[in-house]
Amino acid sequence: MIHSPGFHCSLFFDLGGPQASTILTSSINLINPPHNEFIMKKIISAAALFFLSSLTQAAIQGKEVTYTANGTALKGYLAYDDAITHNHPAVLVVHEWWGLDDYARKRAKMLAELGYTALAVDMYGEGRQAHHPDEASRYSGELKKNLPLAKKRFEAALNFLQKQENVDPKNIAALGYCFGGSVALEMARQGEDLKGVASFHGGLATEHPAQRGKVKAQIISFTGTADPMIPAEQVTAFKREMENAGVNYKAVTFPGAKHSFTNPEADDYGRKFNLPLAYDAQADKASWRETERFLAEVFKAR
Structure with a gap:
């Protein structure tokens, strides 16, 4: 000096x-x-x-990654905090019916900011994205009609995430939006080794109801009461299904919220394609706060 x-x-x-x-x-x-x-x-x-x-x-890192399932290249997005050097939980993010887009990437980054490694998965293969509802319906329909294919692609993402550096392979959860919420719930019903599953405005109906003793994941669902795609009867049936199977679950509903209420671009999609979609900032923030608590809870015993 x-x-x-x-x-x-x-x-x-x-x-x-x-x-x-x-x-x-x-x-x-x-x-x-x-x-x-x-x-x-x-x-x-x-x-x-x-x-x-x-x-x-100590910045959040994000990179495009490729993994495979049955010879199909799946192009995901991995987000993580490179300052974390110890084993920690990780989360899969399953995209809306539009395919893996920037919205799914954003959610993966938000999870990385919470200290989790997150993989935004590619369920359609080759990084395909839909640009029209007809296209989205076709892509998502291929998987809805073929549960084994959906399961293989989900498991490919799960295995890829489990092998990432500093990821605790026994502490994985999954979040899904719209179509992705339905996928995440189906994977829980199939007994995938997940600590928790959160579905945001995802369809709750299924042709493969949960069986007692098979579901390993704790489950939380978020739906809006003004969502015509997920009517009250569907929510009631879902609750009955979960209770009959003895699943640890919580069903959260937001009064007045419409479909895709977590996506700020929902209003634009709704106007462009005449769909009953609308962003709801209050429901979005509330569901994310609840998800933060949910993940902390399901990972607490690690």
């Missing part, structure tokens, strides 16, 4: 985490104001660069 007559200034930056707190110190000679201003600018610039570099070291 250099000592000089005048005013002594210290800047303290606590970066938290594994980075050590950093102190930038300088002595400023009040006799030469222009020189003082130059020094201060240098100090602040150096501090800013150091701070930004520390944030980069």
